[in-house]
Amino acid sequence: MAPLIGRAIMKTIKVGAVAGVLLACGFAGIGAERWADARPCEKEEVPAPPQIKHVFVITLENKSYDDTFGTSTQDPYLRGTLVPMGALLSQYYATGHVSLDNYISMISGQSSTLETQADCASFDDFQLTGVVANGQAVGTGCVYPKRIKALPNQLAEAGYTWRAYMEDMGNDPARESATCGHVPLDAVDVTQQPEAPSAAVPTGDQYAGRHNPFIYFHSIIDTPECDANVVNLNKLDADLGAVRTTPNFVFITPNLCDDGHDGDGTGAPGKGCVTGLPGGLTTSDAFLQTWVPKILASPAYKKDGLLIINFDESATASLTSASANGLTTITATFDGDSCCGQELGPNVTRPATSTFVVSPTLTYDLVTVGVGGDRTGAVLISKFITPGTVSSTPYNHYSLLRSIEDIFGVEHLGYAGQAGLKPFGGDVYAKRGY
Amino acid sequence: MWSLGLGFVVSAASPTASAQDASSAIAAVGRRVFFDPSLSASGRMSCATCHDPAHAYGPPDGSAVRSGGKDLKTPGTRAVPSLRYTLNRTPFFSHEYPSNAIERMVAVESVPTGGFAWDGRHDTLHDQAAEPLFAAPEMANADVRAVADKLARAPYAGELRAVFGADVFDDAGGVVKKALLAVERFELEDASFHPFTSKFDAYLDGKATLSPAEARGLRWFSDPRKGNCGACHRVTPGADGSHPLLTDFTFAAPAVPRNREIPADADPAYFDLGLCGPLRQDLKGDSKGCGSFKTPTLRNVASRRVFFHNGRFHTLREAVRFYVERDLHPERFYPRQNGAVVLYDDLPPALRGNADHVDPPFTRTPGAAPALTDAEVEDVLAFLSTLTDADVEPARP
Numbered sequence: 001m002a003p004l005i006g007r008a009i010m011k012t013i014k015v016g017a018v019a020g021v022l023l024a025c026g027f028a029g030i031g032a033e034r035w036a037d038a039r040p041c042e043k044e045e046v047p048a049p050p051q052i053k054h055v056f057v058i059t060l061e062n063k064s065y066d067d068t069f070g071t072s073t074q075d076p077y078l079r080g081t082l083v084p085m086g087a088l089l090s091q092y093y094a095t096g097h098v099s100l101d102n103y104i105s106m107i108s109g110q111s112s113t114l115e116t117q118a119d120c121a122s123f124d125d126f127q128l129t130g131v132v133a134n135g136q137a138v139g140t141g142c143v144y145p146k147r148i149k150a151l152p153n154q155l156a157e158a159g160y161t162w163r164a165y166m167e168d169m170g171n172d173p174a175r176e177s178a179t180c181g182h183v184p185l186d187a188v189d190v191t192q193q194p195e196a197p198s199a200a201v202p203t204g205d206q207y208a209g210r211h212n213p214f215i216y217f218h219s220i221i222d223t224p225e226c227d228a229n230v231v232n233l234n235k236l237d238a239d240l241g242a243v244r245t246t247p248n249f250v251f252i253t254p255n256l257c258d259d260g261h262d263g264d265g266t267g268a269p270g271k272g273c274v275t276g277l278p279g280g281l282t283t284s285d286a287f288l289q290t291w292v293p294k295i296l297a298s299p300a301y302k303k304d305g306l307l308i309i310n311f312d313e314s315a316t317a318s319l320t321s322a323s324a325n326g327l328t329t330i331t332a333t334f335d336g337d338s339c340c341g342q343e344l345g346p347n348v349t350r351p352a353t354s355t356f357v358v359s360p361t362l363t364y365d366l367v368t369v370g371v372g373g374d375r376t377g378a379v380l381i382s383k384f385i386t387p388g389t390v391s392s393t394p395y396n397h398y399s400l401l402r403s404i405e406d407i408f409g410v411e412h413l414g415y416a417g418q419a420g421l422k423p424f425g426g427d428v429y430a431k432r433g434y
Numbered sequence: 435m436w437s438l439g440l441g442f443v444v445s446a447a448s449p450t451a452s453a454q455d456a457s458s459a460i461a462a463v464g465r466r467v468f469f470d471p472s473l474s475a476s477g478r479m480s481c482a483t484c485h486d487p488a489h490a491y492g493p494p495d496g497s498a499v500r501s502g503g504k505d506l507k508t509p510g511t512r513a514v515p516s517l518r519y520t521l522n523r524t525p526f527f528s529h530e531y532p533s534n535a536i537e538r539m540v541a542v543e544s545v546p547t548g549g550f551a552w553d554g555r556h557d558t559l560h561d562q563a564a565e566p567l568f569a570a571p572e573m574a575n576a577d578v579r580a581v582a583d584k585l586a587r588a589p590y591a592g593e594l595r596a597v598f599g600a601d602v603f604d605d606a607g608g609v610v611k612k613a614l615l616a617v618e619r620f621e622l623e624d625a626s627f628h629p630f631t632s633k634f635d636a637y638l639d640g641k642a643t644l645s646p647a648e649a650r651g652l653r654w655f656s657d658p659r660k661g662n663c664g665a666c667h668r669v670t671p672g673a674d675g676s677h678p679l680l681t682d683f684t685f686a687a688p689a690v691p692r693n694r695e696i697p698a699d700a701d702p703a704y705f706d707l708g709l710c711g712p713l714r715q716d717l718k719g720d721s722k723g724c725g726s727f728k729t730p731t732l733r734n735v736a737s738r739r740v741f742f743h744n745g746r747f748h749t750l751r752e753a754v755r756f757y758v759e760r761d762l763h764p765e766r767f768y769p770r771q772n773g774a775v776v777l778y779d780d781l782p783p784a785l786r787g788n789a790d791h792v793d794p795p796f797t798r799t800p801g802a803a804p805a806l807t808d809a810e811v812e813d814v815l816a817f818l819s820t821l822t823d824a825d826v827e828p829a830r831p
Contacts, residue, residue: 062534098537174523174672187670190682196525196548199559199622204525256530264533274528315534332536356540359787364540 049407050384050429054243054305056250056295057400059103060284061211061261064314065090065377067281074265074281077289078379082309086381087389087428093339093396094313094373095415098366100142102312102373103213105397107251108150109135109414111345115142117368118354119210121192123183135414138346143185146218151401152229153219154410155249162249164214167233167258171195171205180226181207182215194256196274204275206255206262211312214251237294246300248408252291260284296381306382306407310400314374331365338372339394340421372396384429391427399423459597464620466590467613473584474573475504481566481617484514487626488827490734491517495830498695498745502572510571511698511706511713512552513745518629518823519679519733522622527554545726546685546709552727552743553714554685559618560611567610582606585613631824632733634817635677644820651817654810661757661806661814662794666729680733680821685709685726688796689760689789691767692780693746705782706744725781725788736819739829744780748831754814758806761791761799 068075069088095105100119101112115124126141126148137148144150152162170178176191183189194206214220214230233252239245256262256273263272263279273279288309295301317334336350344350350371356364378395402416403423415421467473471480484500485491493500493514501509527549532538548554556562566572567581575581585591586603594602598612621627636642644652656664664670667680685708698704706712709723717723727743735741741753756767765775778786790796795805806814 062532062537173674174676176673181673183673188665190668193530193544193547194528196528198525198548199522201523201525260533262530262532264531270529271531274526274530279531280533315536317536319536330539332539334536354540357792359789359791361787366536366540 049403049424050382052304052306052382052384052407054246054248054250054300054303055404055407056252056301056305056307057106057404058252058254058288058291058307058309059106059211059259060254060309060311061099061256061259062313062315063260063281063311063376064316065092065375066316068311069377072265072281075285077285078281078309082288082292082379082381085387086307086379086385087391089378089380089391089393089395089428091339091392091394092310092376092378093337093342093394094311094376095338095342095397096371096373097313097334097336097368099312100210100213100216102397103211104216105415106400107152107213108144108148108217109398109401109412109416110144110148111136111343111347111415113142113347114140116216117348117352119192120216121189123185123187123189123209125185132346134343134417136346140347142216143221144217144219146222148217149219149413150214150217151249151404151410151413152214152225153217154405154413155408156225158408158410160248160408162251163229163231163235163239163247164212164251164253165231165233165236166207166212166253168203168205168207168255169212169230169232171203171207172201175205176207176209177227178232179228180215180221180230181212182209182221194262194274206257206274208256208261211253211256211259211261236291240294240298240300243300243303246298249404250295254284254287257283258287292381302383306380306384308378308380308400310378310397311376312373314376316374326361327363328361329363329365331367333367333369335374336368336370336372337374338370338396339375340396340399341418342371342396342398343415343418344371345415380424380428382429386430389428389430393422393425393427395422395424458623459593460616461619461623463590463593463597464613464616464618465624466588466593467585467617468620470588470590472588473567473575473581474502475575475580476502476506476573478506479573481563484572485517488825489516489829490737490823490826491627492734492738493740493829496739496748498693498740498748499571502566503570503574508571508574509697510569511696512743513740515552515730516734516738517621518627518731520681520683520731521550521559521627523679524548524550524683526557546723548683549728551713553708554728555714555716559621560614563614563617564610578610579606581610581613585609629823629825630677632822633820637820638671638677645816647813647816648820649817650810651813651815654806654814655817658794659805660795660810661754663732663757663814665793667732679731680735681729681731684729685723686729686793687725687727687781687788687790688742688757689725689778689786690742690744690746690756690780691769693744696744699744699780705780707781707785708743721785722788724785725778732818733821734823734826735821736815737822737826737828739831750815750818751811754806754811754818757795758804758811760796762802762804764800 094102096102096112096117101116104110104116120142124141126139126144128137128139128145130138132138155162169181172195189209191207191209195204197204220226257277257279260280265278265280265282267278277283295307317332320331322329351367351369354366398415402412402421405412406423468481471478479502486494499510501507525548529546530544550556550562567575602609633642637644654660656669666682666684668678668682692699707724708727709717711718736750739748741747747753764777768775768777768779778789
């Protein structure tokens with residue numbers, strides 16, 4: 001279809017600590033440099049978030065809500081210790097499959113492209129053909145042009161600080177830089193597979209660029225901010241030492257083992273991470289057990305912090321197999337469940353099928369039926385949240401972005417500005433926070 | 435967490451030496467072990483016999499496999515790989531296991547990676563170095579005691595005591611282990627294993643210009659629509675500017691034809707299946723890996739006379755053409771039986787589906803245009819010739 005040319009403008013007028021007015025608007029023509037909108041805005045009274053000024057996000061990988069918070073016995077710390085300390089969002093949904101599009105939605109509100117929903121095996125520049133409603137970039141590719149903004153741009157403009165902490169980034173300096181680690185534009189992304197230990201890299205390198213959304217925006221990588229703020233996780237300890245050294249927005253991506261992406265968590269031979277750890281929820285739980293206490297003990301968190309633990313996407317899918325003419329086709333189907341009226345965006349279709357040819361006699365079809373990334377759940381901890389809170393209000397990654405933007409009083413990017421999308425509200429924050 | 439096992443302490447033996455000095459002392463004695471033929475049952479074979487430094491620590495001639503044992507007449511089953519460039523960068527053997535079962539299925543690019551030897555069965559060099567000491571087609575020692583006795587008689591026995599302690603010979607197993615660790619240090623530290631003196635290195639440093647044919651060859655080599663060689667034999671500099679190693683250490687199943695020069699291949703029931711045996715034992719149950727061998731570095735490849743794990747080809751031109759024409763003109767590579775070409779004949783019939791059809795140019799089918807024309811093959815050969823280090827001698831026929 002011919003792309004619509006336009007630009008969505010959403011702005012939250014944040015006033016005081018009591019209430020704000022949300023203006024949900026349409027879009028103005030491309031190049032329009034005004035914050036008003038072409039159509040009348042709907043006024044919606046929403047409560048202002050509490051006086052949070054430090055947000056910490058830890059994103060884990062590929063687990064369904066039913067597994068993480070239901071049947072699994074591998075995450076006792078998350079379920080037994082952290083959930084009772086804060087709020088469990090039982091209807092929190094991912095926004096896509098298979099990984100990268102989720103991360104991008106969390107910090108920019110941009111929806112999937114054909115490439116980001118396939119994890120951008122090549123670090124291709126985004127070929128922009130237009131911008132449509134809700135600021136959605138139309139085109140193909142991975143690395144958004146400078147005019148497509150992300151949360152760090154907003155925070156910097158508003159005078160807030162941010163840093164993204166990527167575990168393992170730069171462990172192998174031949175693989176990626178220790179700051180702003182990405183391969184050259186249009187090159188094959190060599191970080192798609194974890195690197196096991198070697199004599200030259202004794203710890204191995206399980207950094208994955210596709211789990212680092214910050215490198216997919218020219219508005220970040222073309223500035224010194226990227227080297228300064230997209231750093232190895234080993235910088236976090238020092239940064240947590242004082243309020244003044246702790247960024248207002250902290251995004252933490254564990255390595256491919258510590259985020260649960262790799263390994264089944266059992267410790268069975270051949271079913272763990274490339275370092276030999278069991279992986280899965282077992283190892284991500286250990287990661288949380290290492291880092292969450294440090295965060296919760298930091299002066300910045302104690303002062304006005306919010307910790308969010310979420311998952312990029314769910315992993316639940318169904319399998320069918322069919323054979324014909326000597327060719328076996330195994331079809332894996334993600335339901336792609338979503339919430340909150342999530343929109344598809346201009347660049348992909350649903351249902352969508354990706355085909356992976358393994359041999360002349362075997363093919364895998366990966367089918368995604370719906371627009372979403374299925375239900376994952378999320379956990380929030382803060383002094384502004386009553387321990388033991390459980391909210392069944394539907395949220396997704398766009399809600400997360402909107403909530404963070406509201407906290408820092410900046411406008412809503414992309415689908416964070418979707419009409420009617422609810423930020424975390426009174427179901428999450430204790431009333432004393434309002 | 436695995437351990438590299440490299441952190442052994444030597445300070446007790448040389449308490450005043452710095453860590454660097456101690457390490458270098460170990461490497462120095464490791465060099466003596468590496469070049470010592472007296473450690474073999476024949477008394478005539480050292481590590482360097484097959485891994486000749488004059489030939490990039492690869493084979494000195496075009497024998498598909500080399501022979502060892504007490505009389506140097508017991509043939510091996512695989513070609514000798516070069517030891518240059520890869521040793522310190524070879525990751526432990528691994529195969530990513532995503533927790534998501536769906537991702538495990540569709541991630542066709544996620545393949546086993548790393549480990550030493552063609553089948554990746556050793557994670558460390560000291561582990562790898564132990565095997566030829568006892569392997570029948572190689573140094574063929576009867577047991578650890580036999581090696582320890584030879585070490586005790588070696589002219590560098592005093593150096594072993596100096597580095598590892600006066601009591602190092604008290605335990606046969608202990609001294610052999612220490613000697614292997616020393617070999618490992620030599621292989622990791624000695625500059626002769628990574629000289630970076632090829633024309634291609636000079637080109638990367640802006641100190642040389644590729645000829646038109648070499649430059650075209652580099653382009654065909656790298657282009658995914660042409661040779662696609664660079665997909666595994668990585669040719670782009672690292673993020674830190676480090677020069678490429680021409681391998682990504684991944685495993686692949688190119689289905690190289692059976693090599694009847696190898697005596698073991700005379701037995702129709704014998705198949706060298708790489709990851710799933712017979713030399714590697716722990717993955718025998720994983721039939722998907724059968725026929726897969728680790729991608730070797732192509733540095734110094736033009737100086738070799740033996741290619742692929744079984745040494746089936748003896749010219750680089752043949753090896754490149756195999757990639758281009760395997761499925762377009764299979765009759766040029768595979769034998770006929772009852773008039774029909776037996777495709778992928780070095781795999782058992784039930785496992786011939788493991789032959790790589792995913793990675794170009796192996797995706798092409800009979801009747802398709804070749805990925806490279808004859809002229810482009812010559813260009814690729816010209817480029818590959820730029821990967822030869824300044825000190826390397828061409829292998830003998």
